[in-house]
Amino acid sequence: MIDLRSDTVTQPTDKMRERMFSAKVGDDVYEDDETVKKLEEYASDLLGKEAALFVPSGTFGNQLALFTHTNRGDEVIVSHDSHILYHEVGAASVIAGVQLRSIECFGGRYDIKKLENSIREDDIHYPKTSLICVENAHGNGSVISTGKMSEIYDLSRKKEVPVHLDGARIFNAATSLGVDVKDIAKYADSVMFCLSKGLCAPVGSMLLGTKEFIEKARKKRKLMGGGLRQVGFLAEAGLVALEEMVERLKEDHDNIIYLADKLDKIEEIKIIRERLDINMVFFMLDESIIKENDFVSYLLNKGIKINGTEDGEYRLVTNNDISKENLDYVMKTIKECLS
Numbered sequence: 578m579i580d581l582r583s584d585t586v587t588q589p590t591d592k593m594r595e596r597m598f599s600a601k602v603g604d605d606v607y608e609d610d611e612t613v614k615k616l617e618e619y620a621s622d623l624l625g626k627e628a629a630l631f632v633p634s635g636t637f638g639n640q641l642a643l644f645t646h647t648n649r650g651d652e653v654i655v656s657h658d659s660h661i662l663y664h665e666v667g668a669a670s671v672i673a674g675v676q677l678r679s680i681e682c683f684g685g686r687y688d689i690k691k692l693e694n695s696i697r698e699d700d701i702h703y704p705k706t707s708l709i710c711v712e713n714a715h716g717n718g719s720v721i722s723t724g725k726m727s728e729i730y731d732l733s734r735k736k737e738v739p740v741h742l743d744g745a746r747i748f749n750a751a752t753s754l755g756v757d758v759k760d761i762a763k764y765a766d767s768v769m770f771c772l773s774k775g776l777c778a779p780v781g782s783m784l785l786g787t788k789e790f791i792e793k794a795r796k797k798r799k800l801m802g803g804g805l806r807q808v809g810f811l812a813e814a815g816l817v818a819l820e821e822m823v824e825r826l827k828e829d830h831d832n833i834i835y836l837a838d839k840l841d842k843i844e845e846i847k848i849i850r851e852r853l854d855i856n857m858v859f860f861m862l863d864e865s866i867i868k869e870n871d872f873v874s875y876l877l878n879k880g881i882k883i884n885g886t887e888d889g890e891y892r893l894v895t896n897n898d899i900s901k902e903n904l905d906y907v908m909k910t911i912k913e914c915l916s
């Protein structure tokens with residue numbers, strides 16, 4: 578199977594499997610697991626943050642950040658198509674008990690005036706604005722420049738509202754911008770990133786911030802059921818992900834351009850050029866040409882897995898398990914299908 582549904586589908590590498598086998602582990606609720614400690618230190622050094630915490634998933638990490646930064650009834654600013662608003666099952670209202678205020682903008686690039694106007698003044702009618710969320714790389718396949726990040730952060734300092742960065746794919750963003758990942762992370766008070774996407778670890782994400790923030794988050798993680806015991810097995814795979822799999826992301830980005838250029842030559846397919854910054858290509862294919870179910874099942878019968886559309890768009894994602902040869906076969910099959 579050639580699986581283009583996501584980069585979450587990646588298999589752990591042989592090295593990960595080997596090192597997991599012999600990982601030193603302990604009970605991390607007692608803070609006895611030296612491997613998870615090593616991973617947390619490695620991650621905080623890499624991102625230039627004081628402390629880090631292993632969490633089971635990206636959604637868990639984002640929601641834990643909201644839960645730690647805010648109080649019940651507060652308001653959190655997000656972009657209209659952010660993961661936190663769109664893809665986290667409404668968790669913000671259940672766990673942190675906050676209200677999300679969404680701002681319409683392309684790829685999470687807030688207009689600074691609009692953002693400033695959305696931060697609440699002190700008024701008896703208003704909830705308190707206690708967090709601004711930024712997503713980079715954005716789930717729509719585009720990346721926010723460090724200039725924009727810094728503008729948002731400057732405003733957040735002025736207004737004394739912290740910034741949480743949903744950096745599920747922060748290493749893709751850094752690769753695309755050609756900057757050190759620290760130069761993105763420095764524009765946020767807390768950062769979440771995923772080990773289990775393009776970096777190929779089987780499970781896990783990291784939440785980072787100040788020592789004080791992470792200590793508070795550690796207790797709330799326990800409340801959420803995320804106090805894990807011999808988690809060093811997963812942390813060992815996470816270490817391999819950070820040590821060995823970051824540089825490789827460039828290949829996924831090159832492969833997506835390779836694929837996009839070929840898709841672009843097919844008349845029936847309309848790719849979205851301005852959102853090709855990372856390992857994703859989005860395109861439209863009119864229902865009058867082929868029905869979504871027929872397209873998806875044709876490819877599936879030929880050994881290619883893709884998702885159906887979201888908001889009318891197909892999304893293909895490259896990853897460590899997808900080669901250029903695989904993409905040539907995908908192109909051949911799509912052409913066959915459409916003819």
Ligand SMILES: *Cc1c(COP(=O)(O)O)cnc(C)c1O
Pocket residue numbers: 633634635636637639660661712714715716743745746771773782
């Ligand atoms: C994948 C993703 C998440 C959530 O990660 P899970 O591990 O799937 O819960 C959060 N934000 C963004 C932008 C993502 O792409």
